[in-house]
Amino acid sequence: MRWNLRLAAANRGIWKASELQRGLAEHGLVISLGKMSNLWSGQPVSLKLDDLDVICVVLGCEIGDLLTPEPDKVARPQDTGDQDVAEASAPRPMRVVPRRRDGRSLPPA
16 A cells, blocks of 8 residues: 555645644644654554544545555465465464463363
8 A cells, every 4th residue: 555645635735744733633633743754754554543534534535545555566376277286285274272371281172
């Protein structure tokens, strides 16, 4: 996904991060300078959905204005046509066996 906050803000006449920060604060979302800088200049590592709602309200935009999918960046599995070999070589999940913390054994199943 590509983060387009600056473009969405510019389309609504907001040219500075501090302007957006004030607007967010007016709607109850107080963001630190460091986090605001990351939202404005880069691509956020994480973002709460509630915060995203406030950003959309302040900018008067939809989520699609802030995020653009980039499906070309997703690695696709290679189709070799040899599914039997792939299934045979695939690692099998390990069985989880519960154990007691006090060292005693569990009753038989």
